[in-house]
Amino acid sequence: MKVSLNWLKEYVDLSGIPVSEIIHNLTMSGLEVEEVINQNEIYKNFVVGFVKEKIKHPNADKLSVCKISNGTEEMQVVCGAPNVEAGQKIVFAQIGAIVPNGNFKITKAKIRGTESFGMICSESELEISSNHEGIMVLSSELKEGTPISEALGLDDVLLEIAITPNRSDALSHFGVARDLSAIFDRKLKLPEINLEEYENGIKDFASVEILDPINCPRYSAKVVKDVIVKESPDWLKQAVQKIGMRPINNIVDVTNYIMYETGQPLHAFDLKMLKGNKIVVQSTTVESQFTTLDSKVRKLPANTLLICDAEKPVAVAGVMGGENSEVTSDTKNILIESAYFNPSSIRRTAKALGLSTDASYRFERTTNAGGTIYAAERAAQLIAELSGGKVAQGTIDVYPNAVKQPVVTVRFARVEKILGYYVEPEKIRKIVLALGFEITFENDEQISVRVPLFRPDVEREIDVIEEIARINGYDNIPTISSFSVPLGVKHDESSFYDKVRDTAVGLGFYEMINNPLQNEKTAALTGNQIGVLNPQSLDMAYLRTSLVPGALMVAAKNFNVGEKNLALFEIGNVFNKNSEETEIKSFSDFKEETKIIFLLSGKASLKEWHGRDKNYSFYYLKGLINSFLNNFTLDNVLNDSYYHSGNRIFDFIFAKEHDGNLIGNGGRINKEVLNYFNLQQEVFCFELDLNLLEKLSTQKSKYNPLLKYPKMMRDFAFIFDKEIEYEDVAEFIKKNGGSLLQFVRIFDLFESESLGVNKKSMAFELEYFNENRTLKDEEVEKDFNNLITLVSNKFNAKLRGN
Amino acid sequence: MLDEKIETIHSEFLKEIPEADNSKKIEEIRIKYLSRNGLLSSLFEELKNAPKEDKPLLGKKLNEMRNSIAQTFEQAKAKVDTTGKFFENKIDLSLPGITRAIGSKHILTQTLDEIKNIFKGMGFSVTLGPELESDYYNFEALNFPHDHPARDMQDTYFINNNFLLRTHTTPVQVRIMEKEEPPIRAIMPGRVYRNEAVSARSYCMFHQVDGIYVDTDVSFAELKATLVSFAMQFYGSDLMYRFRPSFFPFTEPSAEMDITCFLCHGSGCKICKGSGWLEILGCGMVDPNVFKSVNYDSEKYTGYAFGMGIERIGLLKYGIDDIRIYFENDLRFLKQF
Numbered sequence A: 001m002k003v004s005l006n007w008l009k010e011y012v013d014l015s016g017i018p019v020s021e022i023i024h025n026l027t028m029s030g031l032e033v034e035e036v037i038n039q040n041e042i043y044k045n046f047v048v049g050f051v052k053e054k055i056k057h058p059n060a061d062k063l064s065v066c067k068i069s070n071g072t073e074e075m076q077v078v079c080g081a082p083n084v085e086a087g088q089k090i091v092f093a094q095i096g097a098i099v100p101n102g103n104f105k106i107t108k109a110k111i112r113g114t115e116s117f118g119m120i121c122s123e124s125e126l127e128i129s130s131n132h133e134g135i136m137v138l139s140s141e142l143k144e145g146t147p148i149s150e151a152l153g154l155d156d157v158l159l160e161i162a163i164t165p166n167r168s169d170a171l172s173h174f175g176v177a178r179d180l181s182a183i184f185d186r187k188l189k190l191p192e193i194n195l196e197e198y199e200n201g202i203k204d205f206a207s208v209e210i211l212d213p214i215n216c217p218r219y220s221a222k223v224v225k226d227v228i229v230k231e232s233p234d235w236l237k238q239a240v241q242k243i244g245m246r247p248i249n250n251i252v253d254v255t256n257y258i259m260y261e262t263g264q265p266l267h268a269f270d271l272k273m274l275k276g277n278k279i280v281v282q283s284t285t286v287e288s289q290f291t292t293l294d295s296k297v298r299k300l301p302a303n304t305l306l307i308c309d310a311e312k313p314v315a316v317a318g319v320m321g322g323e324n325s326e327v328t329s330d331t332k333n334i335l336i337e338s339a340y341f342n343p344s345s346i347r348r349t350a351k352a353l354g355l356s357t358d359a360s361y362r363f364e365r366t367t368n369a370g371g372t373i374y375a376a377e378r379a380a381q382l383i384a385e386l387s388g389g390k391v392a393q394g395t396i397d398v399y400p401n402a403v404k405q406p407v408v409t410v411r412f413a414r415v416e417k418i419l420g421y422y423v424e425p426e427k428i429r430k431i432v433l434a435l436g437f438e439i440t441f442e443n444d445e446q447i448s449v450r451v452p453l454f455r456p457d458v459e460r461e462i463d464v465i466e467e468i469a470r471i472n473g474y475d476n477i478p479t480i481s482s483f484s485v486p487l488g489v490k491h492d493e494s495s496f497y498d499k500v501r502d503t504a505v506g507l508g509f510y511e512m513i514n515n516p517l518q519n520e521k522t523a524a525l526t527g528n529q530i531g532v533l534n535p536q537s538l539d540m541a542y543l544r545t546s547l548v549p550g551a552l553m554v555a556a557k558n559f560n561v562g563e564k565n566l567a568l569f570e571i572g573n574v575f576n577k578n579s580e581e582t583e584i585k586s587f588s589d590f591k592e593e594t595k596i597i598f599l600l601s602g603k604a605s606l607k608e609w610h611g612r613d614k615n616y617s618f619y620y621l622k623g624l625i626n627s628f629l630n631n632f633t634l635d636n637v638l639n640d641s642y643y644h645s646g647n648r649i650f651d652f653i654f655a656k657e658h659d660g661n662l663i664g665n666g667g668r669i670n671k672e673v674l675n676y677f678n679l680q681q682e683v684f685c686f687e688l689d690l691n692l693l694e695k696l697s698t699q700k701s702k703y704n705p706l707l708k709y710p711k712m713m714r715d716f717a718f719i720f721d722k723e724i725e726y727e728d729v730a731e732f733i734k735k736n737g738g739s740l741l742q743f744v745r746i747f748d749l750f751e752s753e754s755l756g757v758n759k760k761s762m763a764f765e766l767e768y769f770n771e772n773r774t775l776k777d778e779e780v781e782k783d784f785n786n787l788i789t790l791v792s793n794k795f796n797a798k799l800r801g802n
Numbered sequence B: 001m002l003d004e005k006i007e008t009i010h011s012e013f014l015k016e017i018p019e020a021d022n023s024k025k026i027e028e029i030r031i032k033y034l035s036r037n038g039l040l041s042s043l044f045e046e047l048k049n050a051p052k053e054d055k056p057l058l059g060k061k062l063n064e065m066r067n068s069i070a071q072t073f074e075q076a077k078a079k080v081d082t083t084g085k086f087f088e089n090k091i092d093l094s095l096p097g098i099t100r101a102i103g104s105k106h107i108l109t110q111t112l113d114e115i116k117n118i119f120k121g122m123g124f125s126v127t128l129g130p131e132l133e134s135d136y137y138n139f140e141a142l143n144f145p146h147d148h149p150a151r152d153m154q155d156t157y158f159i160n161n162n163f164l165l166r167t168h169t170t171p172v173q174v175r176i177m178e179k180e181e182p183p184i185r186a187i188m189p190g191r192v193y194r195n196e197a198v199s200a201r202s203y204c205m206f207h208q209v210d211g212i213y214v215d216t217d218v219s220f221a222e223l224k225a226t227l228v229s230f231a232m233q234f235y236g237s238d239l240m241y242r243f244r245p246s247f248f249p250f251t252e253p254s255a256e257m258d259i260t261c262f263l264c265h266g267s268g269c270k271i272c273k274g275s276g277w278l279e280i281l282g283c284g285m286v287d288p289n290v291f292k293s294v295n296y297d298s299e300k301y302t303g304y305a306f307g308m309g310i311e312r313i314g315l316l317k318y319g320i321d322d323i324r325i326y327f328e329n330d331l332r333f334l335k336q337f
């Protein structure tokens, strides 16, 4: 919210306090000053100028050349505004001035061949309003050369304050001034009402009825007769502009001014347009339509709180008035509405209409139910002063159920317990009084306060403790120098993932983090996708069902920038509904699982002086996944299986299972999927379920005594038919190699014409040992020779000569 | 005569043997001195013809020399055998070494690890929770009433009326408290979502670490001390800090913690928007309403909570000017950390 320091000073004496200290203390007490605009700085080098002469620019139809006097000298200025005329007083930006809108510096310039020494400004260029239709014409009474900051009262400091949602009271100058008065211990002096009322009573002119007292607990109104609607005086226009609003007329400007002063939103109706001179506050029961004063037709849902006259709606309560009853230049009599609405009701309506106004913003944060009459009277007084109107006697105030003021007891010991330091009761007393609380009871241990209605956020002891803490300053809260840590069991639920990451990194993988939101088609590729109700775009409307698509998109992006050799991994959650039709009603309707994806593509190693380059392949993927799993002692727990087809994503498929449950799978991304993601080279992926893996890997491995006796190695090579698979041979060897054979390892594989058509050679190394004794040459030789015969017979294989 | 010859051959051998740094030279030496037709054999031949009276002495000398040569030779041979090619040739030591690839953790993970380690050192556990969360845990139990403007503080992706993508890791606090009795001291790292337009300054998701401590006597003073200790360990011990009042529905009193901008050291710059301060986290004392929703007695227990964003730290620390780069996963970026 924009706040004017000059304005605040009307309510609290801040003399002798430097601006920087005011700003610092506001921030440190919870009203964070986000931006400071010092008008004196901004409007340096802007003065009142007098247009002595205006002639047409010799080379441009739309430009004119003016002679501007700044009181001491005359300067030539080229101006493009159609409304500049000789005899006007204008805002003259001299050489060196920095124009606020656009932030450019005025220098000597040549425009279409004519020299120009400054600029005549519009309101929008000065950023005092959005009006950019021509230059700003000033009152002829202003003296040439007067600094603009002085002439227009632009000598203020404007503060942009971030108001947290709980502090509805601070959405007004009163509220901010009240905090300042508490912080600096200066008296708060709010303006007193000084009404001159017309003899006729308000009841002769209007009446108010509330049909929905839940959503409209209070409605106050004043009537002002015989107003003349016209431009506001300069001081009011400037005040309204400072807080970022556009001056409209003396009635609307006053209602806005009082809203920014008191926090109470007001609305002025043209009384003549209210049928039956009546206000009826009620909620709709069906959907309806209504034209608001911005001339837009609004669709109103059922249960919208409306302000109506005897026949029709005239305003959307708390949000915006209607076109049919707004104040126009013909208006003579007005009714000023000053109400208190149920915050939830206003919030629902504003949300439904997609419309947030200064009024709805305040109402939905809870306004001061106790301040409606004051605001109405203050507005009536000002309107009467500025419009020549007469205030009808009395105030209508329909207030069926008084809003309760809580009485809160604060225990001094509790303050100390929460804050960690002792605050003197006298200090507490002073703070609560300065903030407008009324003390109803006090003794040595506690104090009870009645909370004013302008502080709806304060309801409990803890709320008052917060007030004490913030006004006394968080800096006064000590920092202790040590604390004790109980010796209970500490756990780290992320430690397994840490180990997973470390292992992946050790194997050469780089970690990526992807956006889990993707488009529907992509999410549907790998599971039962869950959609987001209110996505930013269709590209981010569904949660990922697998980590594969995200990884492939990363591969595509990297290929595009020339990074073709990739070893990547990601740990992340994936989301799947139980079935395509499932509606999510509980946590059991979907699964959120943590997975890891590995991706390989391009070269595993580059061509080097010591060796040839190697491409990532299915075998790299398989090998790296096994190396990875080795770190989790899972070698004998998981079963492998392989397929050439049957998966939507992969064609060379490699899966890890445990007890029939799939732990992970992967392989080579198939052609269709490569095309879908626009990938121009082979990619290999493997996705593992980390939740399952974590469960399995917690099984502790047992210590194996170290082998005390030597091993014996043998090797052989056979020529096989090409279709015979490695694993069948290896399994056969293991099974039939005798009890001394412990390990089998393939160490050579090749095909060549010399072997014959459709033949291949596989060479195996065999490791023999016995844990309890040294082996004899003869026994190994016997097993080995026996195995050669068995393999030859079983696979019709030919032993290759040594 | 023979005496001199013995001396000459011995010294010749001793000169040659140090240069025998490969198996070829070793073999040459063996042939020259120790083979059947080698120099030692020829000396023993000559001994046969030596004068009788000289024979014992010369023989002894010759035997000693042979033993010495044989021993030295064996040592030299063994050295060549075990060092293999080491002595073979001079190699180009300036060639690049043969590497083995190592990857790296994402910078966000590294940052998170650092934060985790600091809090674990202060006795905090680490707890995780789901990203697809219920409205109850994300908002209601944390004292965000329905239809309350506080909900506007966090733009939310809804799945439906009751489920959403969590907007902060704070719901994990509720989940822990539902399961355990105080004392509770834990941090809760994780991914959170905000329904904001993607730009250089904001993304639809980011990472957070929340923390909570609940016990019989936890005060704001302890909160301050803990977070100051964290900040000094993480950002450097020479920083200045301040706590200023703020608002979060689930804490009261609430605060934001600022530290002196480490780019301009407090004098004001673009990053700190001229203020000299950087906001690093939000915190406060756990609101009694939160205790109520997990059936803790707020008269008996007090607690503090805090939360910080991880992405922002990197933006500040490494001068990253576009938050999207974290999630592009361009290998050139990943390799930098």
Ligand SMILES: [Zn+2]
Pocket: B261, B262, B263, B264, B265, B266, B267, B268, B269, B270, B271, B272, B273, B274, B276, B277
């Ligand atoms: Zn800075």
